[in-house]
Amino acid sequence: MIRNILIFILIAVAWQSNAQANYPIIVIETNYGTMKAMLYDDTPVHSNHYxxxxxxxxxxxxxxHRVVKDFVIQGGAQDSRDAPSGARIGGGRTDMELMPEFRENRFHKKGALAAPRRGDNENPQKKSDASQIYIVQGRVYTQGRLDSMEMAVNVPIRNEIIRTHxxxxxxxxxxxxxxxxxxGFNALLDSLLNVVDSLYAIAPGKFFLPQELKEAYTTLGGIDRLDGSYTVFGEVTEGLEVIDKIAALPVDENSRPKTDAKIIRIYIE
Incomplete structure (x- = not known):
């Protein structure tokens, strides 16, 4: 019996260790503290590049160089190295673009490590500008807010079915x-509602947030409006408080911190 339990534990540990086995832990050392992050196996183009x-x-x-409280801290631009105080920095590079790797299970929770990009008008394919990174701070959502986001999409779909049937x-x-x-009233009503329910169940276009996302956004926080539009390729696993320190810095009109927030180095643990 004990032997079977030990085998089960070893299998479970092995499965967990293989869940993210392709990439080493990276260390992001800044002048406001150190973070550790993991790169995702299921975004290999971005993970390999970074x-x-x-x-x-x-x-x-x-x-x-771009810090927006309750949103993101963005850095890594080459023109930011040794940039004079107050200079506008942060230009992207068109020679380091990657095709997006959107994954439903990779969302913009606090600590998400992601790639910025140019806007939709000039970049309809949503290619990543892989010359920089951003890390999410975000904000905590209430369950009611997340429910409302689902309802905003789903209620009109159901209402249209009610209107027609x-x-x-x-x-x-x-x-x-x-x-x-x-x-007679109850029989007809039940029949009609059954039709409405059946058609709604198979109706295309409904929107439901993953349970994992709901749990993260109502505890850690995040930014829902970026999901599905920017590639998330990793997450901070230690040092989330460093994000808060940097996000709290006073910034100028270009969202650059008035006191430099420097990436001293990023290296493999």
């Missing part, structure tokens, strides 16, 4: 009600 840059020391000495029979329902025909 790991290569990290090994080359590409980000070392650059700044978090229920309302045409409302006059008949009113007649049965006026005649005090409770049996």
């Amino acid at each position: 790991l290569k840059l990290i090994k080359e020391g590409y980000f070392d000495g650059t700044l978090f 229920y309302l045409p029979h409302k006059e008949k329902l009113d007649e049965l009600k006026a005649a005090n025909d409770a049996s």
